[in-house]
Amino acid sequence: MSRHFWYDEWREKKDRYARTDEPFLDADRFHSIAAGTGLPAIHQTSTFPFQSVTDGAQRFLGTSKSGEKPFARIYTRLGNPTTEHLERVLFRLECQHLIDAALAADERVPSVGVLACSSGMAAVSCVLLGLLDSGDEILAGNVYGCTDSLLRTLESKFKMTTRWVDLTRVEEVEAALKAHPRIIAIYLESPDNPTLAISDLRAIGRLADQYRIPLVVDNTFANPYLQQPFRLGADIVVHSLTKYVNGHSASIAGCILGPWNFMQTACFSIYKDLGPTPSPFDSWLNCLSVQDLGHRTEAICRSAAELAVFLADHPRVHRVHYPGLPGHPNHRIAMSQMRNGGGMIAFELEGGMKPARKLMNFFARKDTPMELAVSLGSAVSYIQHPASMTHAGVPAEDRRARGITDDLVRFSVGLEGVSTLRDALIRGLDLAYGKKQRNRD
Numbered sequence: 001m002s003r004h005f006w007y008d009e010w011r012e013k014k015d016r017y018a019r020t021d022e023p024f025l026d027a028d029r030f031h032s033i034a035a036g037t038g039l040p041a042i043h044q045t046s047t048f049p050f051q052s053v054t055d056g057a058q059r060f061l062g063t064s065k066s067g068e069k070p071f072a073r074i075y076t077r078l079g080n081p082t083t084e085h086l087e088r089v090l091f092r093l094e095c096q097h098l099i100d101a102a103l104a105a106d107e108r109v110p111s112v113g114v115l116a117c118s119s120g121m122a123a124v125s126c127v128l129l130g131l132l133d134s135g136d137e138i139l140a141g142n143v144y145g146c147t148d149s150l151l152r153t154l155e156s157k158f159k160m161t162t163r164w165v166d167l168t169r170v171e172e173v174e175a176a177l178k179a180h181p182r183i184i185a186i187y188l189e190s191p192d193n194p195t196l197a198i199s200d201l202r203a204i205g206r207l208a209d210q211y212r213i214p215l216v217v218d219n220t221f222a223n224p225y226l227q228q229p230f231r232l233g234a235d236i237v238v239h240s241l242t243k244y245v246n247g248h249s250a251s252i253a254g255c256i257l258g259p260w261n262f263m264q265t266a267c268f269s270i271y272k273d274l275g276p277t278p279s280p281f282d283s284w285l286n287c288l289s290v291q292d293l294g295h296r297t298e299a300i301c302r303s304a305a306e307l308a309v310f311l312a313d314h315p316r317v318h319r320v321h322y323p324g325l326p327g328h329p330n331h332r333i334a335m336s337q338m339r340n341g342g343g344m345i346a347f348e349l350e351g352g353m354k355p356a357r358k359l360m361n362f363f364a365r366k367d368t369p370m371e372l373a374v375s376l377g378s379a380v381s382y383i384q385h386p387a388s389m390t391h392a393g394v395p396a397e398d399r400r401a402r403g404i405t406d407d408l409v410r411f412s413v414g415l416e417g418v419s420t421l422r423d424a425l426i427r428g429l430d431l432a433y434g435k436k437q438r439n440r441d
């Protein structure tokens, strides 16, 4: 029996509507859902007046028909129409296949709910706090630095234990689930931040089913255009919308998609009480930028694929981590669950940190494309050093065990165009290894 009261009902719907052999939504359908039917108004208000005491009471009971969502139009911390518009688009981008299948079966009860949050970390926090009770255990692998530190904080403050395993090895996952019966969820990123390791979502999803626990997937590095984890067997999906969905580094936001009953109860209760609601304006910005998410992602990934090959062939580059390269250890699995190799590349330079530092400092200059900065998924390319930046908080021993070496550099490819970025990398690498700068003309 599952520890989660909502699990059995969801599981039946998951098997019927969510998991499918077809891993992606047709690209044109994705683009047309994303483009949508226009932008919402910005409801820049904290409070919504009730029509009567009965109306107010019904809204608090979640039974009012006037709101599109239970608890909508009460108070913006609980929901806001601009944010709801964004939530509906994100829901369709991740779950259109599920909606189609449920409607075809005349299923009227919603299967999946969605909540937009004020940051990706707010989304991760609500999911973890919604799932875990004191004394519970969770299985996780290499994750973003703040997710890692949140799991460690939950451990030290609330006696929840994280069992860390290499999630690229399905046999390790299976062994850990067998050995630790108190594990109540699996949490993973694929591709992971920052090593771009790939987990087999289908295989881990099946193991999660077997143990009747949810598989939570942070889909930030892929985004819904590149990977749709519900199709592959995930139960809960989180995103930092700050990255590809926003696409312009203009705001911080996140979202959660998960089983309706989990979202309405355990998750919503944390959400409304902690208050990680996005501002209506930030939601509006994301309604705008999600409209061309698929096209932007395509352009970024085309450049990334070429730049990964360029870097892999460069005599000074010791190792390239890019799921689209045939030499990536989980290339085959990546290609079976992602539309292409993605827009993120990590690499290690010959000679270690000294030339890597020079290369990154080159991109800190104002006369170069790219910025030395830690976000990703933007029109602007970013380069950063995970060991001293995004993953500085992960204990050094764990960092090394997860492949976050001191000389690993993370590169988020933007929209500058492949020749611009390749030329800049050539200049930066020449400089890093003391070669004379070539004439740029």
Ligand SMILES: Cc1ncc(COP(=O)(O)O)c(C=O)c1O
Binding pocket: 119, 120, 121, 122, 124, 144, 189, 193, 218, 220, 221, 239, 240, 241, 242, 252, 253, 254, 375
């Ligand atoms: C994989 C992943 N998940 C979650 C987050 C947190 O997102 P945010 O910065 O929007 O809180 C990040 C941030 O870099 C991330 O890379």
